[in-house]
Amino acid sequence: MADLFTTTLGESGSRVVFCHGLFGQGRNWTQAGKALADDHRVLLVDLPNHGRSAWTERVDHLEMADAVAALLDADDPVTLVGHSMGGKVAMALALRHPERVARLCVVDTAPVDYGRSGPFSGYVAGMRAIDLPTLGSRAEADERLKESVPDPVVRGFLLQNLRRDGDGWRWQMNLDVLGDQLDVVSGWPADALAGARYEGPTLWVRGEHSDYVTAEHEDAVRRWFPLARQVTVKGAGHWVHSEQPEVFLSVLRRFLD
Secondary structure (H helix, E strand, O other): OOOOOEEEEOOOOOEEEEEOOOOOOHHHHHHHHHHHOOOOEEEEEOOOOOOOOOOOOOOOHHHHHHHHHOOOOOOOOEEEEEEOHHHHHHHHHHHHOHHHEEEEEEEOOOOOOOOOOOOHHHHHHHHHHOOHHHOOOHHHHHHHHOOOOOOHHHHHHHHOOEEEEOOEEEEOOOHHHHHHOHHHHOOOOOOOOOOOOOOOOEEEEEEOOOOOOOHHHHHHHHHHOOOEEEEEEOOOOOOHHHHOHHHHHHHHHHHHO
């Protein structure tokens, strides 16, 4: 099981644990975590193969879920929040270890196999095309990435993973394993979770302009999460919490209360 790097914010109140999406890291949730830290104990997790957590030889939602579950305690169940890939990890954790999850918040993903990697295959190709030994600066990396990742916000998000390594550069996340196994990331271990149900309070937060959670996914959501209710955040796409942070935080606070 991978060793996970975590950041703790806040000293009292109920516990809230955040799981990031593909190519992210725990600090992506810093703004939300700091906002909640006066009233809650917040844990920001770097998932396996991301941030400062250990690398593994494969991508596996169930193994990631169990690794995060090892940080939790049935005597102190948490509100678990996960976005995209982290949302699938959070769902799997709630289904496998329901006693450790008081409530679940899933952000813009569904318990389905999407059968596609969306724009991420292009992101991977763009990052792999950067010849790190000849890279002079972060600004140069940004320029090289423009063609495959035209959105400057997404480029900035991806380049958070670029780290100085002596006189050179390296990708902090496990780009080879993650890039080679995008089909697993976009998938869902339905067979392994057959018959499981999480019957705690569950909130689905989707972006108005995202196609990751649609009406056709409702049956799958209800199959595993019968108490799920959905909120659509206007003006947001897939990265709901970064595109509409104040609205997202307001929705999350109401769920916590």
